[in-house]
Amino acid sequence: MCASTSTIQTSNKLGVTPLLLEGTEPQRRRYLPEVAAGDALMAYALSEREAGSDIAAMRCRATATEEGGWALEGVKTWITSAGVARYLIVFAVTDPGAGSRSISAFVVHAEDPGLNYGEPERKMGLKGSVTREVYFDDCRIPADRLLGQRGRGLHLALGTLDHTRVSVGAQALGIAQGALDTAVSYVRERRQFGQALADFQGVQFMLADMAMRVESARQMVYAAAARSTARARDLTYFGAAAKCLASDAAMAVTTDAVQLLGGYGYTKDFPAERMMRDAKITQIHEGTHQIQRLVVARNLG
Ligand SMILES: Cc1cc2nc3c(=O)[nH]c(=O)nc-3n(C[C@H](O)[C@H](O)[C@H](O)COP(=O)(O)OP(=O)(O)OC[C@H]3O[C@@H](n4cnc5c(N)ncnc54)[C@H](O)[C@@H]3O)c2cc1C
Numbered sequence: 680m681c682a683s684t685s686t687i688q689t690s691n692k693l694g695v696t697p698l699l700l701e702g703t704e705p706q707r708r709r710y711l712p713e714v715a716a717g718d719a720l721m722a723y724a725l726s727e728r729e730a731g732s733d734i735a736a737m738r739c740r741a742t743a744t745e746e747g748g749w750a751l752e753g754v755k756t757w758i759t760s761a762g763v764a765r766y767l768i769v770f771a772v773t774d775p776g777a778g779s780r781s782i783s784a785f786v787v788h789a790e791d792p793g794l795n796y797g798e799p800e801r802k803m804g805l806k807g808s809v810t811r812e813v814y815f816d817d818c819r820i821p822a823d824r825l826l827g828q829r830g831r832g833l834h835l836a837l838g839t840l841d842h843t844r845v846s847v848g849a850q851a852l853g854i855a856q857g858a859l860d861t862a863v864s865y866v867r868e869r870r871q872f873g874q875a876l877a878d879f880q881g882v883q884f885m886l887a888d889m890a891m892r893v894e895s896a897r898q899m900v901y902a903a904a905a906r907s908t909a910r911a912r913d914l915t916y917f918g919a920a921a922k923c924l925a926s927d928a929a930m931a932v933t934t935d936a937v938q939l940l941g942g943y944g945y946t947k948d949f950p951a952e953r954m955m956r957d958a959k960i961t962q963i964h965e966g967t968h969q970i971q972r973l974v975v976a977r978n979l980g
Pocket of ligand 1: 690757810
């Protein structure tokens with residue numbers, strides 16, 4: 680399982696989902712076929728340096744221009760596929776002081792004037808997926824790039840995350856399953872004290888816990904995926920719970936996999952250390968696991 684590849688796909692889904700949820704028919708026809716054909720990639724620009732978990736604190740501004748379009752000004756941070764994606768869904772403040780209706784969403788094209796990118800971030804993992812800052816310097820876009828209704832951006836951003844957190848849960852599940860498979864095959868081959876590691880009860884107990892974590896994550900992710908497809912009312916709860924449970928499972932299982940491979944687990948010659956580094960991001964991007972717990976707690980019946 681390659682976490683970089685799945686991140687490219689999940690961030691593309693972050694860009695596509697707002698169009699599916701609230702895009703106009705012309706907007707959907709304009710962008711979705713190109714993306715579905717694999718000819719264009721999308722990015723999702725929500726986070727800022729001072730607005731990560733607290734996205735409502737964003738400062739990036741979109742101001743209506745005399746020509747009837749919009750001018751974007753500000754900086755977005757941690758944007759997956761920035762500089763590679765042809766289209767970006769950008770969230771910006773259009774109505775300061777309007778509370779939950781202060782933010783709107785826009786489609787920005789890579790070739791729009793006033794759009795620039797920072798250097799690639801030097802990350803712990805996900806080395807095959809590029810992450811950059813995005814700079815908007817009087818970036819002018821036409822009126823038909825407003826996505827959904829003015830002032831619905833926060834609602835749209837959160838509604839999008841409900842669906843895409845399921846995908847991060849699936850990403851975490853894949854990493855965890857890969858780590859379990861790696862550990863099982865290693866302990867069956869590796870011999871110490873005259874027997875296979877797999878024959879030690881201490882190792883078996885670890886494997887059993889790892890397997891149960893992986894299977895719990897699978898069941899939760901599948902339950903959430905069904906709710907995403909059905910656009911069920913309890914998707915917010917299930918999306919957050921699936922991402923939280925699966926990402927915590929991935930972190931625990933990959934850490935145990937490194938342990939079971941001993942010194943070899945700590946080297947780049949075996950895949951476990953990469954899985955452990957990649958598992959960490961699933962507890963952070965698209966909302967940290969603390970934030971998922973807040974969402975779960977707020978959605979208890
Ligand atoms: C590799 C990578 C790719 C990313 N891709 C994208 C992308 O494509 N688009 C995009 O918009 N963003 C992206 N992000 C941003 C990501 O979603 C944020 O990093 C994440 O939401 C956390 O925000 P922050 O980094 O500002 O941390 P902070 O919000 O500063 O949080 C720091 C710590 O404080 C905790 N914390 C904060 N608030 C609370 C609270 N109320 N209760 C308890 N604990 C709290 C957090 O859980 C965390 O542990 C990406 C990030 C990374 C690292």
